[in-house]
Amino acid sequence: xxxxxxxxxxxxRPESDRSKWRRDMDGKECTGGAIxxxxxxxxxxxxxxxxxxxxxxKIFDELYLRRTDxxxxxxxxxxxxxxxxDGWAKVTGRVGTxxxxxxPGATNTVTGIATAQMDSVPLVVFTGQVSRELIGSDAFQECxxxxxxxxxxxxxxxxxxxxxxxxxxxxAYYIARTGRPGVVVVDIPKNVTSETAKFEWPETVSIRGYKxxxxxHLKSIQRLADAIAEAQRPxxxxxxxxxxxxxxxxxxxxxxxxxxxVTTTLMALGAFPGTHPLFVGMPGMHGxxxxxxAFQECxLIVAIGARFDDxxxxxxSAFAPKARIAHVDVDPSSIKKNVKVDYPVVGxxxxxxxxxxxxxxxxxxxxWNRMIADMKKTHWFKYRHDESVxxxxxxxxxxxxxxxxxxxxxxxxxQMQMWAAQYCKFDRPRRWLTSGGLGTMGYGFPxxxxxxxxxxxxxxxxxxxxxxxxxxxxxxxxVVQRSLPVKVAIINNGYLGMVRQWQEFFYSKHxxxxxxxxxxxxxxxxxxYGVKGLTARTHHDVLPVLEEGLGYPGxxxxxxxxxxxxxxxxxxxxxxxxxxxxxxxxx
Amino acid sequence: xxxxxxxxxxxxxxxxVLARISSLIAGRGFNIDSLAVGETEEPTVSRMTIVTxxxxxxxxxxxxxxxxxxxxxxxxxxxxxxHVERELVLIKxxxxxxxxxxxxxxxxxxFRAKVVDxxxxxxxxxxxxxxxxxxxxxxxxxxxGIKEMARTGAVAMGRERSGKSSRATSEAKVA
Numbered sequence: 001x002x003x004x005x006x007x008x009x010x011x012x013r014p015e016s017d018r019s020k021w022r023r024d025m026d027g028k029e030c031t032g033g034a035i036x037x038x039x040x041x042x043x044x045x046x047x048x049x050x051x052x053x054x055x056x057x058k059i060f061d062e063l064y065l066r067r068t069d070x071x072x073x074x075x076x077x078x079x080x081x082x083x084x085x086d087g088w089a090k091v092t093g094r095v096g097t098x099x100x101x102x103x104p105g106a107t108n109t110v111t112g113i114a115t116a117q118m119d120s121v122p123l124v125v126f127t128g129q130v131s132r133e134l135i136g137s138d139a140f141q142e143c144x145x146x147x148x149x150x151x152x153x154x155x156x157x158x159x160x161x162x163x164x165x166x167x168x169x170x171x172a173y174y175i176a177r178t179g180r181p182g183v184v185v186v187d188i189p190k191n192v193t194s195e196t197a198k199f200e201w202p203e204t205v206s207i208r209g210y211k212x213x214x215x216x217h218l219k220s221i222q223r224l225a226d227a228i229a230e231a232q233r234p235x236x237x238x239x240x241x242x243x244x245x246x247x248x249x250x251x252x253x254x255x256x257x258x259x260x261x262v263t264t265t266l267m268a269l270g271a272f273p274g275t276h277p278l279f280v281g282m283p284g285m286h287g288x289x290x291x292x293x294a295f296q297e298c299x300l301i302v303a304i305g306a307r308f309d310d311x312x313x314x315x316x317s318a319f320a321p322k323a324r325i326a327h328v329d330v331d332p333s334s335i336k337k338n339v340k341v342d343y344p345v346v347g348x349x350x351x352x353x354x355x356x357x358x359x360x361x362x363x364x365x366x367x368w369n370r371m372i373a374d375m376k377k378t379h380w381f382k383y384r385h386d387e388s389v390x391x392x393x394x395x396x397x398x399x400x401x402x403x404x405x406x407x408x409x410x411x412x413x414x415q416m417q418m419w420a421a422q423y424c425k426f427d428r429p430r431r432w433l434t435s436g437g438l439g440t441m442g443y444g445f446p447x448x449x450x451x452x453x454x455x456x457x458x459x460x461x462x463x464x465x466x467x468x469x470x471x472x473x474x475x476x477x478x479v480v481q482r483s484l485p486v487k488v489a490i491i492n493n494g495y496l497g498m499v500r501q502w503q504e505f506f507y508s509k510h511x512x513x514x515x516x517x518x519x520x521x522x523x524x525x526x527x528x529y530g531v532k533g534l535t536a537r538t539h540h541d542v543l544p545v546l547e548e549g550l551g552y553p554g555x556x557x558x559x560x561x562x563x564x565x566x567x568x569x570x571x572x573x574x575x576x577x578x579x580x581x582x583x584x585x586x587x
Numbered sequence: 588x589x590x591x592x593x594x595x596x597x598x599x600x601x602x603x604v605l606a607r608i609s610s611l612i613a614g615r616g617f618n619i620d621s622l623a624v625g626e627t628e629e630p631t632v633s634r635m636t637i638v639t640x641x642x643x644x645x646x647x648x649x650x651x652x653x654x655x656x657x658x659x660x661x662x663x664x665x666x667x668x669x670h671v672e673r674e675l676v677l678i679k680x681x682x683x684x685x686x687x688x689x690x691x692x693x694x695x696x697x698f699r700a701k702v703v704d705x706x707x708x709x710x711x712x713x714x715x716x717x718x719x720x721x722x723x724x725x726x727x728x729x730x731x732g733i734k735e736m737a738r739t740g741a742v743a744m745g746r747e748r749s750g751k752s753s754r755a756t757s758e759a760k761v762a
Contacts, residue, residue, distance in 0.1 A: 209660040
């Protein structure tokens with residue numbers, strides 16, 4: 001299991017398998033559809049998530065002819081297809097590919113696109129479009145896909161002529177994976193797939209308006225190194241950018257040289273070993289008290305690939321009052337967007353960290369390190385053990401223990417997402433799949449499917465809620481069709497738990513629409529699809545169910561009937577400062 | 588703090604680019620006073636001139652967000668560099684009798700504006716100049732009654748000094 005994972009690529013552009021290239025197509029007159037598929041092969045695409053429909057039939061026909069080169073996975077809903085590509089892209093570090101039809105096919109991808117874009121996941125989404133002469137006529141299954149997706153993509157194209165196909169496909173993958181990665185949408189009118197053009201493969205890509213900065217300014221890196229040398233209480237605030245840049249080893253080297261305590265955001269779990277003594281946990285609204293107090297007490301924040309999101313900073317005017325701020329990011333617009341920055345560095349995290357490691361002076365542990373180490377014993381995540389109910393924290397803690405921290409974990413959004421982030425530790429990157437920016441319910445299950453397709457032998461566990469699993473439960477069919485041994489643990493409390501928690505705290509316990517009436521017997525639902533179903537009703541059922549479920553060779557739904565009115569702690573209430581965290585009452 | 592800025596944006600001259608820019612501006616809640624678009628000496632490039640206002644942080648975000656767009660080739664904040672700036676305005680002024688008409692034409696002469704159309708009850712004037720001049724002209728003819736007005740929004744260009752163009756200072760640099 002672990003060996004498969006260590007084989008993961010460290011560059012985000014795989015070498016394309018040139019033996020698959022149809023060299024005989026070079027310079028020949030070919031249909032747009034044939035050119036399209038050949039371009040995918042040359043880009044190194046060997047798997048895509050596709051749902052067919054009227055205007056993309058020519059492309060699916062070409063994919064049929066090239067089925068030994070590209071595997072097409074059909075989700076049962078286009079949104080799930082995009083999430084699956086997102087999960088696949090996160091675990092592999094490669095660009096995920098989606099192909100859908102026009103109209104509803106395209107609009108169904110919107111949530112998936114926004115989810116991936118918010119978390120800087122590299123995807124190319126190809127959408128079919130009605131034929132050129134019908135565009136704008138409200139034709140059957142027509143919609144303005146580029147207009148609808150414009151605010152939620154990194155870039156988008158319409159292929160107006162088959163001769164533009166190769167260049168656009170090439171640029172789309174280049175833009176998706178470079179700089180701050182993101183989603184590129186390519187809209188392909190039906191006539192373009194059947195019209196012909198001479199196929200010419202552009203060896204290089206050059207876009208005059210797009211030159212992402214990779215190499216940081218050396219002087220700015222030197223200033224950052226000097227600032228670290230002068231700081232008494234430095235603090236590393238690491239975001240998802242470190243994982244996207246494959247910079248985790250460089251980060252570890254920096255920490256080993258400087259002994260700076262590290263917090264990793266929700267998106268960055270695994271960028272730094274969760275079991276390392278200098279790891280202080282996730283920060284923010286449901287982060288560790290230690291991580292949040294460290295923000296308030298430090299005198300230098302070194303932010304790398306993080307974006308000072310409101311869920312991390314809490315009340316901005318009270319955030320890190322004693323600290324100067326250094327910010328390393330590949331996206332210049334991220335710097336100074338939310339906070340004032342004293343030491344900006346624009347550049348790729350890996351490149352900047354390599355240079356910083358050469359320049360930074362070794363730093364010995366000091367009083368600050370001792371304070372952090374002491375507080376780690378008292379200011380960590382905890383819950384009261386109680387055998388009279390099934391506590392959700394207990395279930396998640398046991399998932400972590402039983403998988404020995406080796407599993408790929410995906411989550412839905414809400415309470416179980418936060419508990420998973422608190423109680424699962426990740427020693428390596430690209431094993432944690434969650435929708436951080438957009439907060440999309442229904443993300444976890446399809447993302448797990450994507451991860452399992454990338455690593456068939458890995459143990460992939462989706463931690464879902466009884467609300468969110470029902471947003472993409474149809475993917476049980478995909479799991480059965482492809483024999484994917486995904487394990488789904490449903491933290492079933494009969495509520496939209498996080499909504500209920502806010503209603504309890506801030507809306508006079510008016511549980512308006514948060515109680516989920518008619519929750520099905522998930523084990524039976526699973527069995528109806530031909531998937532193994534298990535149910536844990538008491539505390540003492542938890543371990544046996546997990547052991548049986550996680551040990552089973554095929555896909556499993558495990559339904560944990562947990563204590564209904566649990567809250568996620570600690571919590572920084574909305575509008576409060578990071579040091580105004582609330583604990584569970586007994587703590 | 589809240590200064591007027593004139594930002595020149597060179598973009599790919601292609602379908603959908605204006606939509607991208609206006610969608611960005613609307614989506615991020617930036618305030619725009621005017622936006623003028625047209626082709627440049629290079630047919631594949633268009634120039635957009637954006638007049639906006641805000642504090643330093645907002646202007647920095649506007650230039651950075653514009654720079655993020657793939658179709659944006661270059662963003663230049665002209666505000667602090669030597670530049671020339673012009674706007675063209677067409678104003679239809681009510682002139683019910685010959686006396687009013689001659690008063691309006693006097694104002695037009697002083698401002699070196701141009702009468703481009705005339706009827707028994709109106710005079711249509713073309714004014715070109717900086718925002719200050721245009722504004723002053725509007726204030727002068729307002730008492731007569733403005734029946735219609737069309738403005739192009741400002742366009743701008745850096746001044747040339749001994750063969751070198753005066754470069755704007757903040758080409759969206761960060762570090």
